[in-house]
Amino acid sequence: xxxxxxxxxxxxxxxxxxxxxxxxxxxxxxxxxxxxxxxxxxxxxxxxxxxxxxxxxxxxxxxxxxxxxxxxxxxxxxxxxxxxxxxxxxxxxxxxxxxxxxxxxxxxxxxxxxxxxxxxxxxxxxxxxxxxxxxxxxxxxxxxxxxxxxxxxxxxxxxxxxxxxxxxxxxxxxxxxxxxxxxxxxxxxxxxxxxxxxxxxxxxxxxxxxxxxxxxxxxxxxxxxxxxxxxxxxxxxxxxxxxxxxxxxxxxxxxxxxxxxxxxxxxxxxxxxxxxxxxxxxxxxxxxxxxxxxxxxxxxxxxxxxxxxxxxxxxxxxxxxxxxxxxxxxxxxxxxxxxxxxxxxxxxxxxxxxxxxxxxxxxxxxxxxxxxxxxxx
Ligand SMILES: [Zn+2]
Numbered sequence: 001x002x003x004x005x006x007x008x009x010x011x012x013x014x015x016x017x018x019x020x021x022x023x024x025x026x027x028x029x030x031x032x033x034x035x036x037x038x039x040x041x042x043x044x045x046x047x048x049x050x051x052x053x054x055x056x057x058x059x060x061x062x063x064x065x066x067x068x069x070x071x072x073x074x075x076x077x078x079x080x081x082x083x084x085x086x087x088x089x090x091x092x093x094x095x096x097x098x099x100x101x102x103x104x105x106x107x108x109x110x111x112x113x114x115x116x117x118x119x120x121x122x123x124x125x126x127x128x129x130x131x132x133x134x135x136x137x138x139x140x141x142x143x144x145x146x147x148x149x150x151x152x153x154x155x156x157x158x159x160x161x162x163x164x165x166x167x168x169x170x171x172x173x174x175x176x177x178x179x180x181x182x183x184x185x186x187x188x189x190x191x192x193x194x195x196x197x198x199x200x201x202x203x204x205x206x207x208x209x210x211x212x213x214x215x216x217x218x219x220x221x222x223x224x225x226x227x228x229x230x231x232x233x234x235x236x237x238x239x240x241x242x243x244x245x246x247x248x249x250x251x252x253x254x255x256x257x258x259x260x261x262x263x264x265x266x267x268x269x270x271x272x273x274x275x276x277x278x279x280x281x282x283x284x285x286x287x288x289x290x291x292x293x294x295x296x297x298x299x300x301x302x303x304x305x306x307x308x309x310x311x312x313x314x315x316x317x318x319x320x321x322x323x324x325x326x327x328x329x330x331x332x333x334x335x336x337x338x339x340x341x342x343x344x345x346x347x348x349x350x351x352x353x354x355x356x357x358x359x360x361x362x363x364x365x366x367x368x369x370x371x372x373x374x375x376x377x
Contacts, residue, residue: 005036005115005116005119006116007109007112007113007116007359007360007362007363008094008099008112008356008359008360010111010112010113010115010116011092011099011104011108011109011112011113011354011359012092012094012099012101013032013092013112014029014033014075014092014103014108014111014112015089015090015091015092015099015101015102015103015104015108016090016091016092017029017032017075018090019075019076019077019103019137020076020077020078020079020080020102021076021077021078021079021137021138021139021140021141022079022141024052024053024076024137024138024141025052025053026052026053026054026055026075026076026137026138026145027048027052027053027054029075030046030054030055030056030075030135030137031046031054033056033058033075033111033115033135034046034056034058036115036119037056037058037115037118037119037133038058040060040118040119040122040123041060041122042058042059042060042118042122042133043058043059043060043061044056044057044058045057045058045155047145047148047149047152047155048137049137049138049144049145049147049148050144053137053138053144053145054137055075055134055135055136055137055138055145055146055148055149056075056133056134056135057132057133057134057135057149057155058118058132058133058135059130059131059132059133060118060121060122060127060130060131060132060374061127061130062127062128062129062130062374063126063127063128064128064129066128066129066130066160067129067158067159067160067161067334068129068130068131068132068158068159068160069129069130069131069132069159069160069161069163069369069370069373069374070131070132070133070134070159070160070161070162070163070327070331070334071114071117071118071131071132071133071134071163071165071366071370072133072134072135072136072146072162072163072164072165072323072324072327073107073110073111073114073135073136073164073165073166073340074107074111074135074136074137074138074139074140074145074323075108075111075135075136075137076136076137076138076139076140076141076145077102077103077106077108077140078102078106078140078348079102080102080350081348081350083350084350085350085351086100086351087100087101087351088101089101089102089352090102092104094356097355097356097357098353098354098355098356099353099354099356099359100351100352100353101352101353102352103352104342104346104352104353104354105167105341105342105343105344105346105347105352105353105354106166106167106342106346106347106348106352107165107166107167107340107342107347109167109340109341109342109354109358109359109362110165110166110167110340110341110342110362111135111165112359112363113165113340113341113359113360113362113363113365113366114133114163114165114362114366115133116363116366116367117363117364117366117367117369117370118131118133118366118370120363120367121367121370121371121374124371124375126375127374127375128374128375128376129160129373129374130374131370131373131374132158132159134146134149134156134323134327136149136323139322139323142284142286143286143321143322143323143325143326145323146323146325146326146327147326149326149327149330150326150327150329150330155330156327156330156331157330157331157332158331159327159331159332159334160297160334160373161297161334161335161336161373162324162327162328162331162334162335162336162337163336163337163338163339163366163369164322164323164324164327164336164337164338164339164340165338165339165340165341165362166318166320166322166338166340166342167340167341167342167343167344167346167347167354168318168338168339168340168342168344169341169342169343169344169358170305170308170309170339170340170341170358170361170362170365171305171309171313171339172298172301172302172305172313172337172338172339173316173317173318173337173338173339174225174290174291174292174293174298174315174316174317174336174337175225175226175259175288175289175290175291175317175318175336175338176226176288176289176290176317176318176319176320176321176322176324176338177226177229177230177256177257177258177259177288177317177319177321178256178257178259178261178285178286178287178288178289178321178325179254179255179256179257179284179285179286179321179325180254180255180257180263180266180282180284180285180286181252181253181254181255181282181283181284181285182252182253182255182266182267182270182280182281182282182283183250183251183252183253183281183283184206184209184250184251184252184253184270184274184278184279184280184281185248185249185250185251185278185279185281186202186203186205186206186209186238186248186249186250186251186277186278186279187202187205187247187248187279188200188201188202188203188204188205188245188246188247188248188249189245189247190244190245190246190247191244191245192243192244192245193242193243193244193245194243196245198245199244199245199247200245200247201245201246202238202239202246202247202248202249203238203239203246203249205249205277205278206236206238206249206250206251206278208277209251209274209277209278210233210236210251212273212274213231213233213251213253213273213274214233216231216270216273218231218257218261218266218269219269220258220260220261223258223259223290225290225293225315225316225317226258226259226288226290226317227258228258229255229256229257229258229261230255230256231253231254231255231256232253232254232255233251233252233253234252234253234254235250235251235252236249236250236251236252237249237250238250253270257288258288258290259287259288259289259290260288261288263282263285264282267280267282286321286325286326287325287326287328287329288321288325289321289322289324289325289328289336290317291335291336291337292335293315295335297335298335298337300369300372301337301339301369304365304368304369304372305339305365308361308364308365318338318344322338324336324338339362339365340362341354341355341358341359341361341362342354342358343355343358
């Protein structure tokens with residue numbers, strides 16, 4: 001029985017594990033959480049996508065056949081950054097109504113609140129449905145832990161609903177866009193800069209392509225919750241020296257598609273738009289996620305959080321993508337929300353903090369979600 005582990009103490013404890021990614025090394029943090037959850041009766045499994053890059057899956061079973069509720073959060077954090085911190089980023093110091101440290105908001109406060117709710121649930125007997133915690137490694141560098149779990153047979157099956165504890169100030173988000181990155185290459189023929197007519201300038205081809213990209217049309221209707229897909233040209237490089245005709249230029253493009261718009265469809269459309277002079281290579285793809293705001297469970301979540309918010313929640317999406325990109329498909333696309341105690345504006349910032357009250361409230365909200373799912377069904 002770990003009744004001494006309040007959400008605040010849990011947050012502090014988690015901040016004190018340095019899980020800065022890179023290199024990550026989530027192992028010790030995952031092992032510590034695994035131990036306390038195991039003592040509380042959870043079945044524990046660890047999954048390493050690389051040495052010491054440990055994700056934890058902890059499951060508490062229910063007596064019935066019903067699917068489990070799943071809480072998920074990531075254990076890694078981004079680095080503290082170059083700017084000096086007022087506090088040690090790994091001490092979890094409390095000052096006034098805030099706890100400070102790397103990950104306080106993104107998202108050790110969220111993981112702590114989830115674990116605290118799970119421990120509380122474990123003391124109640126007669127669960128009809130189970131609760132599963134999926135605590136991942138490597139989220140900050142491209143959801144590597146979640147991707148690894150998604151590739152393992154049977155690990156992610158049987159979830160009936162999913163909560164991702166990313167920082168939302170406890171406001172529920174019903175989805176987020178995906179992300180698809182492309183490298184576009186224009187090829188030409190090199191020649192002396194004094195005789196450009198003898199060459200074929202790859203930068204000119206890239207420039208023409210960029211103009212078309214600026215006017216790129218995805219050909220899909222605006223999503224009522226997530227808006228339009230977007231495209232950004234983020235990198236351009238080409239040429240080796242000023243006195244040669246460049247024979248190669250590349251363009252890096254980041255696209256944020258709305259759910260339903262697949263990476264291969266976007267690639268095909270880019271091909272039509274840019275023509276044969278541009279080679280298109282997809283670097284990585286993260287799916288978008290969107291739940292029906294009218295889904296009974298989503299409506300229940302809105303009802304549960306309303307007393308904790310200044311204004312009742314309305315269906316909206318997060319501007320970033322999350323581990324849900326990889327978790328929802330192997331889970332069979334259950335309804336999913338992003339909801340966590342962190343402040344969205346604090347993620348990745350210097351002197352990152354989280355409001356203590358938000359962590360306490362998140363623990364209550366998660367417990368109420370779990371209580372309704374696991375007992376009342
Ligand atoms: Zn995060």
